[in-house]
Amino acid sequence: MMPAGYATSEGGALLVIAVMLPIVGMIAIFALGLRRAERIAFIILPGGLFIALAIAAEVARTGAAVTYVLGGWQPPLGIALQADGLSATLMVLTALILCAVGLFARGTFSTPPDMSEARRPMVFWTLMLGLWSALNTVFLGQDLFNLFVALELLTFSAVPLVCLDGRRETVQAALRYLLFALIGSVFYLLGAALLYGAYGTLDMAGLRLQAHYNPATSVALGLMIVGLMAKAALFPLHLWLPPAHAGAPAAASAVLSALVVKAPFFLILRLWFDVAPQPGNQLAAQMLAWLGIFSIVFCSIIALRQVRLKLMIAYSTVAQIGYLFLVFPLVMASDAPSAWQSIGWTGGVLQLVSHALAKASMFLAAGLIAEALGHDRIDNLNGAVTAVPISVAAFGLAGLSLMGLPPSGGFVAKLMLLTAATETANWWIVAAILVGGILAASYVFRVLGRAMAAPKIGFKTLAHIPLYRELVVLGLAISAVVLGFVPLQPFAFLGIGRVGLP
Amino acid sequence: MTLLPDLALVLLILTAAVWTVAVRDRRDAVIGFIVVGLLLSLAWVRLNAVDVALTEAAIGGGATGLLLLRACARLVPRPAESVLPHPAMWILTGLLCSVIAAGLAAIVVMPVEPPATLAPEAAANMGELGLGNPVTVVLLAYRALDTLLEKVVLVLALIGVWTLTPEQFWGGAPASLRAQQSSGALRLLAQVLPPVGVVIGVYLVWNGADHPGGTFQGGTVLAAMWLLVMMADLREPPEIRLHTLRLLVILGPVVFLVAGFAGFWIANGFLSYPPAFAKPIIVIVEAALALSIAVILGMLVAGPAARAPR
Amino acid sequence: MIGTATVYGLCASGLVAIGLYGLVLHPTPLRKVIAFNLLGSGTFVLFGVAARRGGAAGFLADPVPQAMVITGIVVAFASTALAVALLLRLQETGASSIETTPPEQQDNGAS
Amino acid sequence: MIDFLYGAAALLLLLTGLGLARMMWGPAPADRMMAAQLLGTGGGAIALLIATASGITAIIDIALVLALLAAFAAVALTLGEPGTKQPDGQANP
Amino acid sequence: MILVDMFTMAAVGAGMFFFLAGTVGLLRFPDTLSRLHALTKADNLGFGFIVLGLLPQSPDVLSGLKLVVVWLLVQLAAATAGQLIAQFVGLERRRDPAA
């Protein structure tokens, strides 16, 4: 066994706190429940954000990964947590979005004064925090089994959020989601079992040193990656996503679409670049990309044909997930010295981040529109702009990012992916990105056109939306746009702490 | 020759499994599954994994079986389910499943030499902690984070189940678990067995530090006893708003967390134990976890609240 | 020479296949849940095979995979419980399968 | 002696395994449940045999747990069904 | 020692026999309740004999007693399970006389 050589670094304890703080909050809400859910959550939210920022700062300061070896037990026997540039980025993203969603949900998930405890607030806030811990663990975990537990934690937090309102479709969606995610988990676990049988370790660093091409590795990676794809809802494994994300309350949908489906992708990324034997398998990478292409084109078209706004956004999520999978061949074919110095890598991560922000904003905006109008049928959105102008504006800005129009983050991401695809002569990917952009613009404009049309006679706003909620949505959308100002070059921070490819 | 019993056991397991999937009635399928679970615990014995065998015996024969049978009982009767939607489809599915199984089998029959294992590392480090059961050491020391997170998973699952409470029943008690007809036999069992079960449960937890056994097995036994009492209608499921219940649910994770964070002060960091006190700390954590597991498992089986709080 | 572990490895493969088959084809959720448990058992046995093969240093079996299996069993039980609660709730809402109606036909306001 | 005990365990496995036939034939759920009961008892016995043969006393604990929970499935089989009388009026829908 | 082993063999053998009988009964007997007899009585006896046979093999008295505890639990379980299954059969029959 090669010593993997993890050593707790300065500030490593932050990683533990990042994972545990939401759990502490969750437990506190569960135990003290009774009316205090929101208050506790609002203590944890800024705390978590602070921790995430501190970790990112530490990574940036030292220029190396922040590591924590739990209990002092060296992997592979023990477990290590590690934040590299990518993890830190995603943790900050997660914290930001959760804080925004928390603000957005403030008041909508509070206990009514005449009750000692209500179902929705308690469940919502506990699950949100559980989800946060799960995401942080996914981003930090270095051990495949630890990551399995984290994924399960994620699933268990996400599924009940889907059926928070208990309607039939949502329960159905939740059950589908759960069952399909479970197949994904089992596939992942099967792969882990095979890897353990072959190498006697599930530590990523250890596997990276040992892994070579043999049937066990191939089958294991095949099962794991495909299992994760099912959890990421990549076409054609997207059966569960649209109803689940469309049925959840807006605040939950935002988190599910923005963050939850990214976690399995993140793991695929890690499996591919950190575990799989190098140099990677071109054909398999192409296969992933092709699924991405299908996802983009197919689901964008379906999004265009949706009648309801939230379903449209949900399908758009599946389509946007597709872009992420384009990364594999682009990065591998690039002539950059290492994966993370290639433009495709940065483009992929940027796409992930900007989509997260944009999609969160979009779902929240859709939620506000639905609250104001009492429905979310696209053909009937006339007057939305008079009712909730800021939300519509946010929707438009977020849409800008989805369409990949400048100056948004989505634009830069797509530009980078497009450049990488052009450089590596992956013309199908080029075509998919372009077509996807056109289709995204079409469905976004379809909504905007409706929302900005003159209201029908007798139009009435159903609910008054507090300004701060609209501003939260706008803030997310603006951050998605502002992301467009990152330089169009490989972003050094994303490469911190990653080991160079041989 | 020496493989014969193993082959027989495997054959039995697979037969029961096939039947479980193929049988038309869902309750029969559950029974089939229980049988598979019992056989599997024997298989675990043959795999020299006594801890797992105990777990499987407690879960497969006890908790999961009960959970599924209760589900059967609460589902409205439906005409027998046909398994096969369309010949093309089941042939295709069968083919694909076989290919996957063949892939796994192919890897299994080509073991790596020397076998990949962490046993030497596990053994080398065990001395520090003073515990005799390597599985417990792995669960509560080397991989304590997994165990902690898994307990959180249980809590989340409980919250998930409770989410399904209709709004007006929130805080109330889950539907009764009572048998459809009160039965003296059941009542007697529920009066006599639980104390014995408690002793055995405590034994499994306590003994688990040095011998096979442990929190989860003990906790499951405790949960089973509680469920038995509820099924015999000697106790009703508690209301989910009860503070004591909530505290019991989180007791394990909280103690675990406290022990974990205490490591920052008394040892080398999170979830690290000072060698001198490792065993007592671990045992206390285990005890708390077992209690929580018992309560959580019981409530998971009981399901979401089905009546308004009193 | 096929060893004990190998025999159970084949058993695991079989269980995986059987579980998958049921999970894919059974129309009702409860049967899917049962099949999932079979599938999970197969996976755990696969870990068990690794454990048995890895017996060393005075241990009859490698404790690490055993611990993973125990964790896995807990998680699988939790999943089963959640799935069962969901399917019971689904029945209360009047549906019995997870095949959704086409989204166009659902017409209720968003939450 | 050890061989005898192992042999006995194997034979016992086959015997109880025959009970699976009853599980498959049924016809009533009760018949099938009996197969499970048989396996619970037989499994306990097998565990005891193996425990003694191998000298791993911990395996006795498996028999102990199996015995403790042997009646569980049978109890669960008699759980209330929807439509049957529920004294507290909370009938299942 | 040999005497002890012979005792063990005999008792375990007897246990096997009763298990065999129980299984045969389970398979042969014509109706559900009769089969239940085979299960609760013959198998339990078989279990008892096996415990009896293993007693002298146990390293110390306490572990032997542990075996007895197991047997007692099996007895209790059998007594209860038998009745419960019998009741269940009765209920099913009442609900659906055709079955």
Next chain:
Amino acid sequence: MMDSGLLLVATLAFPLAMVVACLHPAFYARILTWLPLAAVPGLLAALFERGDSIVIAPAPLRLTLALDEVGAMLLGGASLLWGAAGFYASISMCGRPGAGRFAIWWLLTLTGSLGVFIVADMTSFYLVFSLASLAAYGLVSFEGTARAQRAGFVYMALALLGEALILLGFVMLVTAAPGGNPLIRDAVAMLPDSPLESPAVLLLILGFGLKMGLLPLHVWMPLAHPVAPVPASAVLSGVIVKAGVIGLIRFLPLEVPSPDWGMALVGLGLITAFYGVLVGLTQSHAKTILAYSTVSQMGVVAAIIGGGMTTGAPHTAVLAAFYALHHLLVKGALFLGVGIAGATGRRHYVSFVLIPMALLSLSLAGLPFTSGALAKLATKPLFGDGVSALLASLSAAGSTMLMLHFLGRLQLLANDDHEGIPQRPLMLVWAVVAGASFIVPWALFANVSGYALADAIQPDALWAASWPILLGATLTLITTRFISRMPTVPEGDIIVVLDKLAPLVMRIGSGIDRTDEVLRRWPVASIGLLSLAIAFGTVLQFGR
């Protein structure tokens, strides 16, 4: 940097600030009043600014502005037209429902369309170009009628297609250039060394050509321009199409002789020029005829650029811009004139409408002493002496026919009220634009073309300008009967073919829906999962 760049910044920032200010309800209510002011900074910048690249923002923002001669000409003309049309709109749109919304789209489009003339880096160009393209959707579909919606849809679809083509072209350009976001001129300078030169040029021609309305991507124009309100039509046809022109000017390596691309562009342009005339002749709506005239004229511009490209002539960019400026002002005036015509009764029709409109129309055909004549004279050398020069002249004859046809249809628009006269401010605005369309080219001519003003009134120049008009007039006389009996080609001509495809597209759409439904069935999806796992594992094992 600050004092010299201020106006350029204001060109973009001022209208955007107005948009943001619209978040305030009080301002939003009166936004229409302020509309004419939006273009003022642009006009000032065109008059007073000149200079090299001005980096406006620190590195990450990467906004680089620059104003060269080409940019200044077009910026000035565009600002003038935007301002005038804005004034027109502030009067004509007053009190209409949705006026505020109109104003916002207006301002966004304005920002983008002025921006394309002054940004110097690639990303920003793409940004402003997209802004102009996409925001114009709001103007096209503003009326909300079925016709407007269809036009909006087609416009959007093609605009997005154009965006995609251009984006890809840019990416190919950038791959040749170092750094993330080069200046346009640097990227273009690197282009000839790029292995991707040909596809890049092709994509750029297609993308910008689409915006200019080159065949066969012109179909949106005859649909979109006529349905908008009059001032919007004016800017759409006058200014927005120039975004394509400036794109070609900026992004094609004009300095380097490239006969292949040049001839291709000339051919495409001339074909478009004649095609626009031919189809336009069959149209009956005045605004539609004008739209086809734009198609035709943009064909001429493309041919001019192509001609320059063939030989690598040094002043191609400026000359093309000069022609574009002429068209910009004239076409703007013509569209505004249609609005005037609609408000004018029979009594004043001839004096108020017909005469000025006739002059403007024939200016497009190159009537001597008009800006058209100057533009054609200035660009003539680019065509050389061959066939293309002849064809270019003949296209002027075609324009004559088309514009006479237009004048004929125009009178049908006259107001029912015999005495009706348009509001004075509207008249004034129109007069300003029309006047500018005569004066501005005269003012710039000498500078741009290298000819003396006197050259423009030499007899042979006059003859060269006149004979196509006479030919056109003659042909019109001959063919009037024939033309009136010609079947009307539907607006958007070949779009009709696409319309035929619509049911097919719908069928494909619902087919995809159904596929999705099938794919989302549990067994199907899980079988997909199994197959994928198997395939992926196999590929990983054997697929190296």
Next chain:
Amino acid sequence: MSIPAASMHSIFNHGTAARFGAYLALWIMLIEFSVTNFAVGLLAAAWATWISVSLLPVSNRQFSPIGLMRFAMRLPWQALVAGADVARRAIDPRMPLQPGLITYATRIESGPGRDAFRALMSLQPGTLPASVGDSDAMLIHCLDTRQPVAAQLAAEEALFAQITGGGRTRSRRDD
């Protein structure tokens, strides 16, 4: 597990102590002896006793130790006879069965006592209580109705009454 206020007065009485002793004995059988183990065992036994008492309150009735002993001696014998009986019938190629249900009216009051008696009956040769309710008239399934089952049961019942000191259980839950 919430335990309601069980009859507190009985917690420290004789029966309670007996139970505690029994559970402690069980503990000692389970685990090898050491001081810590024993200490934990005390706790476990105490907990088990608490639960036991709350589920099945200790009655004031005295069990006859001799009766109990005799009974305990009979149990294995009964099991042997019962098992042998079934085995004989199962193995016999002719399978001498005449299964059927008979009704037996018990005199033991419903409650733990009757439950225990029923449990014992189910271990008796050839009998298996199968009645669904809790009525005095118990439905017994017999493998061979030709046997004098009722008489046999009556004898057992008498014996059973002996060991419970002739007293009848008073505490019962209403069902």
